[in-house]
Amino acid sequence: MNAHPQFSEDSASADxxxxxxxxxxxxxxxxxxxxxxxxRRSAIYQRMSEGRFPKSRSLGPKCTVWVEEEIDAWIRSIADKPHRDAR
Structure with missing residues (x-):
């Protein structure tokens, strides 16, 4: 019995x-x-208007979207900020 899995040449060359x-x-x-x-929705739109949140894109009259990577980058920027003292 062979202990190594066998791959066809097609699958190896495709990879x-x-x-x-x-x-x-x-x-x-x-x-x-x-x-x-x-x-909340209102906080997102308020921060967008202030330039503190990624801008949305319009795909049509009733379809608004955000680019996932921009949202992820915004989350990382918040997470990277130092904690404020609770004093």
Missing amino acids: QASPQVPPPPRLLRLPEVIDRVGL
Whole structure:
């Protein structure tokens, strides 16, 4: 019995031929943004207008989305800030 798994030449060459491509950017709707950042709708739009939150994109008259990476970067920027003393 062979202890090493056997791969066909097709699967091995396919792995080498296709470089790792990053996934395409995801777009998030408002309910998912709210869940991720823990802010209410009004706070999100207030901070957007002040330039303190990523801008949304319009996909149509009633469809607004945010780019996932921009939301993730915003979360990281908040997490990287030092804690404020509770005094």
